[in-house]
Amino acid sequence: xxxxxxxxxxxxxxxxxxxxxxxxxxxxxxxxxxxxxxxxxxxxxxxxxxxxxxxxxxxxxxxxxxxxxxxxxxxxxxxxxxxxxxxxxxxxxxxxxxxxxxxxxxxxxxxxxxxxxxxxxxxxxxxxxxxxxxxxxxxxxxxxxxxxxxxxxxxxxxxxxxxxxxxxxxxxxxxxxxxxxxxxxxxxxxxxxxxxxxxxxxxxxxxxxxxxxxxx
Numbered sequence: 001x002x003x004x005x006x007x008x009x010x011x012x013x014x015x016x017x018x019x020x021x022x023x024x025x026x027x028x029x030x031x032x033x034x035x036x037x038x039x040x041x042x043x044x045x046x047x048x049x050x051x052x053x054x055x056x057x058x059x060x061x062x063x064x065x066x067x068x069x070x071x072x073x074x075x076x077x078x079x080x081x082x083x084x085x086x087x088x089x090x091x092x093x094x095x096x097x098x099x100x101x102x103x104x105x106x107x108x109x110x111x112x113x114x115x116x117x118x119x120x121x122x123x124x125x126x127x128x129x130x131x132x133x134x135x136x137x138x139x140x141x142x143x144x145x146x147x148x149x150x151x152x153x154x155x156x157x158x159x160x161x162x163x164x165x166x167x168x169x170x171x172x173x174x175x176x177x178x179x180x181x182x183x184x185x186x187x188x189x190x191x192x193x194x195x196x197x198x199x200x201x202x203x204x205x206x207x208x209x210x211x212x213x214x215x216x
Contacts, residue, residue, distance in 0.1 A: 033057030033193060038064040038074050045114065048072035052121040053105075053132040055082055055092065058184060058193065059152045063121040065197040066150065066204065072119070078106040079132040096125035099161075101134040101168070110140075117146045117211065118174075124153025124181070128161035134168065142174025148211060149179040150200065154190075157181045177211060180204065 033056055040046065050067040052074070054060035060076065067074040081103065082092045095103065112118065120137070122129040129151060147169050151157050157179070166176040182200045185191050191199075204211070 033061060035061035035064055035193065038067055040071055040073070041068075042071055044071075046071060046073040047115055048117045048119070049075060049110070049112070049115040050119045050121060051075045051077065051133075051136060053077040053079065053123070053130050053136075054121075055088075055123055055130070056084060058196070059121050059123045061193045062150065062152055062182065062197050062200050063119070065201055066119055066121065069201055069204065070117075070119075072117075073115075075107055075110055077132045077136055079103060079135075080106075082130075082132070092125055092130070095131050096128065099128070099164075100131050102138060103131045103135050105132045105135045105139075107136070112140055112142065112145060115145060117148070118142070119148050119150055121150045121152075124151045124155065124157055126161075127156060127158040129165050134165065137165075137168050137172055137174075140172065142169060142172045145174045146177050146211070147174040148177045150182070151179065152182045152184055152196065152200075154184050156183070178207060180207075 035057060048067075048070045050063050050070070050072045052060055052063035054063070054076075063074065066072070082088045120129070120133055122133040125131070129149065149162065149165065151162075162179050166179075169176045180200065180203055182196055182203070183191075184196055
């Protein structure tokens, strides 16, 4: 095999790998991850609320497990402008990069006064919570509420950006307890929802004292 042929083979492999990674990335951004419907186990009014925005279903699956563990009410936020297509993905990336905090959102009517503890669950966009979660906080009064942030993502979160979210919660009169970041993996390798959800619940169990001391 001559040198020119070797170079062509190497270039071909690089291009093929790049195309496969792009296809996989597109799939992770557009395919909805299904999860079982959530229903509370008891008829006692819940004192805990789990609020979730999920663009592809990964964070929603985790939020359902959190709600099940705490026998909480579940509130799902919708933001159609960030739909599961490349246009929605580009807009989400653009807004996250510019650190936008306000965007139109939709959800069922909710009265936060009924709850003592609120979990805010979000995918990670450019190292920070997704914009719909910022809008939810901006739109509500969290007076006398304990707030715990849960983020899922493929990269990481940064204290600089999550601290700004904490400041917003506190400006809306909430007591920000802590933040938990759960890493799904990388674009080319993803943990199963079952494994990720178990990691989140295990991590929350270790923080039980912090969570419930804050909410009492």
